[in-house]
Amino acid sequence: MSHDGDWIAGQIDLAYIAALSAAPHPVLLEIESAATPAGVPIVDRESGRVLMALAAGRRRIVEVGTPYGYSTLWLALGQPPGGTIATIDPDARRTALARDWWRRAGIPDERIEVVNRPALEAFAAHEPALAGPFDLAFIDALKPEYQAYLEAIVPRLSPGALVVADNVLWSGRASGARPADPDDRSGEALRRFNATVLADPRFNATILPVGDGLLLAGWRG
Numbered sequence: 088m089s090h091d092g093d094w095i096a097g098q099i100d101l102a103y104i105a106a107l108s109a110a111p112h113p114v115l116l117e118i119e120s121a122a123t124p125a126g127v128p129i130v131d132r133e134s135g136r137v138l139m140a141l142a143a144g145r146r147r148i149v150e151v152g153t154p155y156g157y158s159t160l161w162l163a164l165g166q167p168p169g170g171t172i173a174t175i176d177p178d179a180r181r182t183a184l185a186r187d188w189w190r191r192a193g194i195p196d197e198r199i200e201v202v203n204r205p206a207l208e209a210f211a212a213h214e215p216a217l218a219g220p221f222d223l224a225f226i227d228a229l230k231p232e233y234q235a236y237l238e239a240i241v242p243r244l245s246p247g248a249l250v251v252a253d254n255v256l257w258s259g260r261a262s263g264a265r266p267a268d269p270d271d272r273s274g275e276a277l278r279r280f281n282a283t284v285l286a287d288p289r290f291n292a293t294i295l296p297v298g299d300g301l302l303l304a305g306w307r308g
């Protein structure tokens with residue numbers, strides 16, 4: 088069933104959803120407060136809520152792009168007890184801070200394994216933590232590498248797994264709603280990534296216009 092005319096969810100709808108939602112865990116609020124002044128990019132809170140909902144029932148998760156462990160914590164809070172996450176980020180100084188926040192949120196160390204290497208190098212080196220199989224993969228690191236992350240992750244997916252990627256609408260510059268900068272390699276790569284994945288017969292894929300755009304791809308393998 089269609090909705091009225093060209094209605095697009097706006098600020099009032101987001102406030103309505105936030106008012107109905109449980110307050111974020113206090114440690115998530117701490118990470119939000121620390122990330123902004125430090126210039127550390129993290130997913131929007133709305134995207135965090137989607138990640139938490141998608142993590143339900145997903146016992147093994149792989150994440151590309153950790154810094155302060157904000158999205159990692161949303162995922163961990165949504166997983167079943169004992170669920171595990173392998174998260175990749177070359178910045179060990181930031182992921183050490185993330186570990187402290189996860190502990191303060193009551194997540195046992197053994198549930199989250201950090202791989203401090205560039206993701207493509209770590210996958211190619213067959214890091215044991217990345218062996219899989221994974222029930223959910225969350226991609227949120229270098230935009231020109233998204234397609235390569237996906238190809239590295241595919242052989243590690245369990246049947247029915249879900250792949251999620253952030254920033255795919257690139258603040259309106261992927262669709263052309265805002266003018267694209269011809270020198271923006273990330274924007275160009277994201278446009279190619281979106282077109283490729285949404286046409287890929289290995290997945291049932293779509294894009295949620297949440298935050299900066301969350302691509303969801305259900306693995307049909």
Ligand SMILES: C[S@@+](CC[C@H](N)C(=O)[O-])C[C@H]1O[C@@H](n2cnc3c(N)ncnc32)[C@H](O)[C@@H]1O
Nearest residue numbers: 128129130152154157158176178205206227228
């Ligand atoms: C947008 S942030 C991730 C935010 C995180 N998902 C969150 O919401 O809390 C992107 C991260 O990718 C990391 N990164 C940069 N190059 C990388 C690489 N080659 N492999 C994996 N991560 C990388 C950066 O250190 C940065 O922390």
